[in-house]
Amino acid sequence: MKLLEEKIVKEGRTLGDHILKVDHFLNHQLDIDLLNAIGKAFKERFKEERITKILTAEVSGIAVAAITAQHFKVPVVFAKKTESLNLDKETFEGHVYSYTKEKHYKIRVSKNYLLPDDRVLIIDDFLAKGEAIKGLWEIVESAGAYLVGAGVVIEKYFQGGGNRLREKGLNVQALASITSLKNGQITFLENQ
Amino acid sequence: MKLLEEKIVKEGRTLGDHILKVDHFLNHQLDIDLLNAIGKAFKERFKEERITKILTAEVSGIAVAAITAQHFKVPVVFAKKTESLNLDKETFEGHVYSYTKEKHYKIRVSKNYLLPDDRVLIIDDFLAKGEAIKGLWEIVESAGAYLVGAGVVIEKYFQGGGNRLREKGLNVQALASITSLKNGQITFLENQ
Numbered sequence: 185m186k187l188l189e190e191k192i193v194k195e196g197r198t199l200g201d202h203i204l205k206v207d208h209f210l211n212h213q214l215d216i217d218l219l220n221a222i223g224k225a226f227k228e229r230f231k232e233e234r235i236t237k238i239l240t241a242e243v244s245g246i247a248v249a250a251i252t253a254q255h256f257k258v259p260v261v262f263a264k265k266t267e268s269l270n271l272d273k274e275t276f277e278g279h280v281y282s283y284t285k286e287k288h289y290k291i292r293v294s295k296n297y298l299l300p301d302d303r304v305l306i307i308d309d310f311l312a313k314g315e316a317i318k319g320l321w322e323i324v325e326s327a328g329a330y331l332v333g334a335g336v337v338i339e340k341y342f343q344g345g346g347n348r349l350r351e352k353g354l355n356v357q358a359l360a361s362i363t364s365l366k367n368g369q370i371t372f373l374e375n376q
Numbered sequence: 377m378k379l380l381e382e383k384i385v386k387e388g389r390t391l392g393d394h395i396l397k398v399d400h401f402l403n404h405q406l407d408i409d410l411l412n413a414i415g416k417a418f419k420e421r422f423k424e425e426r427i428t429k430i431l432t433a434e435v436s437g438i439a440v441a442a443i444t445a446q447h448f449k450v451p452v453v454f455a456k457k458t459e460s461l462n463l464d465k466e467t468f469e470g471h472v473y474s475y476t477k478e479k480h481y482k483i484r485v486s487k488n489y490l491l492p493d494d495r496v497l498i499i500d501d502f503l504a505k506g507e508a509i510k511g512l513w514e515i516v517e518s519a520g521a522y523l524v525g526a527g528v529v530i531e532k533y534f535q536g537g538g539n540r541l542r543e544k545g546l547n548v549q550a551l552a553s554i555t556s557l558k559n560g561q562i563t564f565l566e567n568q
Contacts, residue, residue: 294399
């Protein structure tokens with residue numbers, strides 16, 4: 185997605201060889217026009233799939249999932265990272281390992297909000313090692329629902345998570361795929 | 377807002393006399409059509425204000441802020457609860473006390489995303505004792521920006537936070553104001 189790649193080059197910043205900061209438009213300040221263009225692009229890629237629900241994980245997937253859902257005209261469900269009084273007791277659980285925080289944690293969705301006849305699209309802001317999507321996939325499987333695929337705004341292709349998910353049969357669509365952040369240079373996968 | 381009150385009565389559930397669960401449409405599963413109607417209602421209430429930025433706090437304010445921002449055609453900034461590698465070092469801070477968790481915590485916004493000439497509208501899902509809005513207000517003041525007001529989807533009017541903020545001069549607009557949750561009965565403030 186050309187517009188997104190241009191935005192990443194113009195406003196993204198690299199921290200070392202692995203971190204790309206895009207908090208100018210994607211996960212601290214939100215550029216709503218860009219999110220709309222992103223939502224439209226996801227719709228284009230999954231338009232034949234009769235999606236019934238969009239699934240994401242808190243925190244930074246929520247805005248892009250909500251705006252994207254307008255293009256599909258379906259509800260969003262976001263998996264929660266913390267147990268709280270307000271979460272139903274009966275939940276589907278997914279297991280996620282955070283490489284940055286070096287710990288395992290659980291994400292949860294109330295059993296009321298994913299049903300066996302749901303056709304689910306996962307939406308997230310970043311895909312690095314694929315842990316969040318793996319955890320969300322586990323939740324969809326526990327619900328007996330059908331996982332249509334995953335749409336991510338930015339794939340850090342060089343971290344390999346996307347291709348591991350594709351090898352397992354998941355349709356993973358990234359709107360920008362980054363092959364390297366070395367020396368402050370952002371390089372994109374061609375022919376996306 | 378009649379549509380919202382009807383939704384609360386139909387799909388909300390009370391837990392004791394203080395908690396209203398609306399995770400069916402507002403903070404776990406998201407009803408995107410309803411969020412759009414909510415965004416439109418906020419626009420109507422603040423249309424004369426030349427808003428330049430919408431400010432909210434993670435997690436549950438993000439979806440409603442993002443959808444609302446489409447109606448104002450301005451960016452969203454969401455304050456973060458956790459320090460992370462990806463957050464800028466230079467931040468404005470607000471202090472929040474969580475009555476449910478019985479602890480103080482900080483919320484932060486990068487100094488890049490709030491400027492002195494910003495006219496800020498705070499958007500959040502719930503207003504109970506007003507702590508989150510108080511913390512966000514502190515952030516707006518630290519930035520030297522102008523706080524136009526706060527729009528909340530549901531005010532738990534009986535907890536008094538909204539009126540304490542109004543007494544301090546803030547224009548607080550709630551789309552549904554609840555005066556009591558006693559005995560499982562949801563009662564709304566009239567003439568809203």
